[in-house]
Amino acid sequence: MIKRNSNFAKLSSRYLFREIENRRREFARNHPEAQLISLGIGDTTEPLPHSVTEALKAAAHRLGTREGYLGYSQEQGFQSLRKKISDIVYQTKIQPEEIFISDGAKCDIGRLQLLFGEGLSIAVQDPSYPVYIDGSILQGVKEIIPLPCTPENGFFPSLNSLPRVDLIYFCSPNNPTGAVATHAQLEELVHYAKKNQVLIIFDAAYASFIREAHLPRSIYEIKGAEEVAIETNSFSKWVGFTGVRLGWTVVPERLKYSDGTSIRSDWERLTTTLFNGASNIAQYGGLATLEIEGLQEADKILSFYLENAAILKESLLSQGCKVYGGDNAPYLWVSCEGTNSWELFQSWLENLHLVVTPGSGFGTYGEGFFRLSAFNSRENILIAKERLRVNLKMNSIQNYGY
Amino acid sequence: MIKRNSNFAKLSSRYLFREIENRRREFARNHPEAQLISLGIGDTTEPLPHSVTEALKAAAHRLGTREGYLGYSQEQGFQSLRKKISDIVYQTKIQPEEIFISDGAKCDIGRLQLLFGEGLSIAVQDPSYPVYIDGSILQGVKEIIPLPCTPENGFFPSLNSLPRVDLIYFCSPNNPTGAVATHAQLEELVHYAKKNQVLIIFDAAYASFIREAHLPRSIYEIKGAEEVAIETNSFSKWVGFTGVRLGWTVVPERLKYSDGTSIRSDWERLTTTLFNGASNIAQYGGLATLEIEGLQEADKILSFYLENAAILKESLLSQGCKVYGGDNAPYLWVSCEGTNSWELFQSWLENLHLVVTPGSGFGTYGEGFFRLSAFNSRENILIAKERLRVNLKMNSIQNYGY
Numbered sequence: 001m002i003k004r005n006s007n008f009a010k011l012s013s014r015y016l017f018r019e020i021e022n023r024r025r026e027f028a029r030n031h032p033e034a035q036l037i038s039l040g041i042g043d044t045t046e047p048l049p050h051s052v053t054e055a056l057k058a059a060a061h062r063l064g065t066r067e068g069y070l071g072y073s074q075e076q077g078f079q080s081l082r083k084k085i086s087d088i089v090y091q092t093k094i095q096p097e098e099i100f101i102s103d104g105a106k107c108d109i110g111r112l113q114l115l116f117g118e119g120l121s122i123a124v125q126d127p128s129y130p131v132y133i134d135g136s137i138l139q140g141v142k143e144i145i146p147l148p149c150t151p152e153n154g155f156f157p158s159l160n161s162l163p164r165v166d167l168i169y170f171c172s173p174n175n176p177t178g179a180v181a182t183h184a185q186l187e188e189l190v191h192y193a194k195k196n197q198v199l200i201i202f203d204a205a206y207a208s209f210i211r212e213a214h215l216p217r218s219i220y221e222i223k224g225a226e227e228v229a230i231e232t233n234s235f236s237k238w239v240g241f242t243g244v245r246l247g248w249t250v251v252p253e254r255l256k257y258s259d260g261t262s263i264r265s266d267w268e269r270l271t272t273t274l275f276n277g278a279s280n281i282a283q284y285g286g287l288a289t290l291e292i293e294g295l296q297e298a299d300k301i302l303s304f305y306l307e308n309a310a311i312l313k314e315s316l317l318s319q320g321c322k323v324y325g326g327d328n329a330p331y332l333w334v335s336c337e338g339t340n341s342w343e344l345f346q347s348w349l350e351n352l353h354l355v356v357t358p359g360s361g362f363g364t365y366g367e368g369f370f371r372l373s374a375f376n377s378r379e380n381i382l383i384a385k386e387r388l389r390v391n392l393k394m395n396s397i398q399n400y401g402y
Numbered sequence: 403m404i405k406r407n408s409n410f411a412k413l414s415s416r417y418l419f420r421e422i423e424n425r426r427r428e429f430a431r432n433h434p435e436a437q438l439i440s441l442g443i444g445d446t447t448e449p450l451p452h453s454v455t456e457a458l459k460a461a462a463h464r465l466g467t468r469e470g471y472l473g474y475s476q477e478q479g480f481q482s483l484r485k486k487i488s489d490i491v492y493q494t495k496i497q498p499e500e501i502f503i504s505d506g507a508k509c510d511i512g513r514l515q516l517l518f519g520e521g522l523s524i525a526v527q528d529p530s531y532p533v534y535i536d537g538s539i540l541q542g543v544k545e546i547i548p549l550p551c552t553p554e555n556g557f558f559p560s561l562n563s564l565p566r567v568d569l570i571y572f573c574s575p576n577n578p579t580g581a582v583a584t585h586a587q588l589e590e591l592v593h594y595a596k597k598n599q600v601l602i603i604f605d606a607a608y609a610s611f612i613r614e615a616h617l618p619r620s621i622y623e624i625k626g627a628e629e630v631a632i633e634t635n636s637f638s639k640w641v642g643f644t645g646v647r648l649g650w651t652v653v654p655e656r657l658k659y660s661d662g663t664s665i666r667s668d669w670e671r672l673t674t675t676l677f678n679g680a681s682n683i684a685q686y687g688g689l690a691t692l693e694i695e696g697l698q699e700a701d702k703i704l705s706f707y708l709e710n711a712a713i714l715k716e717s718l719l720s721q722g723c724k725v726y727g728g729d730n731a732p733y734l735w736v737s738c739e740g741t742n743s744w745e746l747f748q749s750w751l752e753n754l755h756l757v758v759t760p761g762s763g764f765g766t767y768g769e770g771f772f773r774l775s776a777f778n779s780r781e782n783i784l785i786a787k788e789r790l791r792v793n794l795k796m797n798s799i800q801n802y803g804y
Contacts, residue, residue: 001599001600001601001658001659001660002518002519002522002568002569002600002601002659002660003518003519003522003568003659003660003661004517004518004519004659004660004661004663004665004668005516005517005518005519005520005668006519008517008668008671008672011671011675015671015674015675018674041474043473043474044473045471045473046471047465047466047467047468047470047471048465048466048471049466050466052466053462053463053465053466054466056462056465056683057459057462057463059462060455060458060459060461060462060683061455061459063449063450063455063458063642063645063646064449064450064451064452064454064455064456065449066449068449069447069448069449069450069642070645071445071446071447071642071644071645071777072443072445072644072645073645103505103647103678103681104678106676106677106678107676107677107678109676110513110675110676110677111512111676114407114540114541115406115407115410116404116405116406116407117404117405117406117407117408118407118542120404120405130675131675131676134675134676135675135676138516138672138675138676139516140520166404166405167404197403198403198404199403199404240465240471240473242473242474242678243465243472243473243474243475243679243681243682244465244681244682244683245505245678245679245680245681245682256403257403257404257405257406258403258404258405258406259405259406261406263406266406266407266410269410269413269417270410270540272417272420273413273417273512273532273533273536273537273540274508274509274511274512274513274533274536274537274540275508275509275512276505276506276508276509276644276647277645277647278647278681279505279645279646279647279680279681279683279684280645280646280647281458281462281646281681281683281684282681282683375473
């Protein structure tokens with residue numbers, strides 16, 4: 001019978017967020033009375049903006065009419081949506097033809113790896129979103145080099161000592177640490193990539209949470225980045241499309257392989273061959289998001305989540321915890337103060353009835369931390385705050401019991 | 403700079419259907435007066451069934467409400483949808499846990515190849531849907547063996563002389579020939595696969611067009627197939643979801659790799675890692691399709707397309723053409739009577755203003771044929787019929803000019 005892709009054996013047996021969900025379910029089954037609050041998986045909770053909802057409904061309605069029915073569209077997405085992203089998100093600095101609409105950043109991160117030759121050396125921020133590593137392992141990557149991101153280096157890795165790699169995954173605002181790279185830091189990254197001929201895959205899925213105007217929302221705000229960087233982005237966290245599924249990836253025209261051929265052209269071929277476009281209903285929702293009304297409504301929801309983050313952060317800080325992120329990102333990165341992060345996960349689940357994400361699930365340098373997600377109702381955030389107040393006052397963060 | 407996946411160079415530079423679309427556009431630009439009718443790309447044209455449209459609208463509406471909002475769901479799809487497909491499509495012979503909801507068969511065909519080890523030998527029907535080969539090439543397949551399907555063998559390949567392969571792609575009802583494998587033929591295929599330990603990827607995306615009750619709609623109607631076959635299927639052609647994007651893949655529990663480990667379990671890991679589920683709105687549409695009303699409405703549309711196929715087929719037969727398929731499939735496979743199929747494409751485009759798909763785009767054994775798609779309005783089909791009547795009467799099929 002057919003042989004297994006031997007790389008599967010190199011993956012941990014369970015995907016982090018499924019593991020958390022399984023543990024949460026098991027606890028809920030055994031303790032049906034517990035009022036669990038999930039601060040774990042970074043999943044949006046607020047309803048879609050009104051104007052976006054209406055656009056989705058109208059799109060669905062049109063599909064039921066003879067005049068409005070639409071079958072296949074271009075695999076790369078509606079031209080109108082590519083144009084609008086070019087205009088609104090990139091102020092036309094990126095051309096529509098360089099923007100490829102997808103069913104989400106995660107799916108594109110998987111597909112992107114098919115562009116490259118075998119035996120790659122890659123570098124990833126550590127801690128980081130597990131998909132960069134898992135996807136690379138499945139495609140037979142040769143070497144994975146962690147770029148430690150810790151409070152000591154301000155969550156920006158030292159590039160000086162980095163051995164030669166082909167590809168760097170970089171996420172800002174960062175999942176899980178909530179850190180946002182400054183303009184100077186991204187300049188350093190792009191400079192390094194140009195000098196050493198390294199490709200950057202820049203994950204900007206949380207860019208819409210950036211509130212401080214001086215912080216870059218796209219790698220292409222850095223001069224020359226279009227020669228070394230692919231950027232992936234998403235409507236998921238921006239407008240609550242985690243379930244609706246819509247994202248995009250930028251592959252600039254000026255980006256070339258070592259043999260001088262165009263990466264953009266292969267990506268176009270790949271999406272045409274192995275993808276059939278994002279759902280047209282979702283794409284109409286994306287168009288509505290980029291209208292003035294949609295942008296304003298989405299911004300209100302983003303601010304709401306950031307207020308949640310601020311409430312949690314202040315609460316933890318007032319209890320003496322070490323907390324990072326949460327100012328321009330929906331995630332807080334909290335020190336476990338010496339406790340193992342899965343143990344802390346289990347204990348907070350059992351004693352505080354709060355679900356968090358253990359830092360070690362994001363990499364070796366994530367151990368000793370846990371991630372809190374600000375995606376929740378205000379009511380739940382205030383209950384969580386109260387549980388923290390009562391419990392952390394009586395106990396150190398290590399003991400945290402009821 | 404990063405190295406190119408050298409397999410890209412092995413692909414033809416353009417995906418077949420993009421090439422056709424480009425040629426059609428160019429002609430339309432230069433001849434704005436021409437009333438082009440596309441019998442080329444197999445894209446649905448009828449509006450969605452009413453009950454399905456209403457379900458999509460209701461789903462979109464709920465996403466805008468606090469009670470109805472839904473973020474991430476399980477990557478494998480709604481449990482309710484998996485259960486319903488198990489009940490309705492497979493009469494519970496396939497379990498919900500073996501059914502994985504996708505954003506379409508094409509995307510899954512791409513992802514499936516990541517399950518297997520390198521250096522595969524694969525066999526594909528020739529002619530066949532180009533994605534099997536293109537996707538395999540990108541994943542570094544070692545050897546591709548064509549299985550000639552011609553009028554002479556009733557479009558069912560001879561398996562006796564087939565050298566050892568790891569994987570057979572098999573599509574029934576077939577795209578492009580419109581041929582449907584009989585129960586006895588699929589038994590032969592499954593028997594061969596079991597005896598020689600070959601995996602089958604069975605593409606059943608057109609199964610809903612089968613009208614003759616004795617013809618199998620799923621490979622799992624054959625005893626023992628669950629030990630050797632993966633089946634992929636889609637709502638695209640069934641209910642007009644080509645743009646909405648929804649499909650599924652069955653990976654049976656009993657299917658194992660050569661090392662005895664479970665393929666289903668790796669597929670679950672892969673979908674979890676590199677996929678984030680089909681759009682939830684589309685999934686609600688899938689649920690509505692599987693209700694009695696949805697099934698009946700969809701069936702009416704399928705019958706409508708099959709009537710289109712019958713009109714075209716009769717028209718061509720009455721002109722003395724050799725025509726295959728179209729009885730339990732939306733495609734007709736027509737002999738070019740000695741003409742090169744791209745030349746015929748160009749000539750029909752220029753002279754009949756009809757867009758067809760040249761057979762050579764589907765493989766070596768597709769040369770000498772072209773595919774006609776029955777996805778169109780009745781009005782267009784009747785105009786096409788009239789153009790054929792007037793022109794083919796005066797000319798042989800080779801000359802076909804106005």
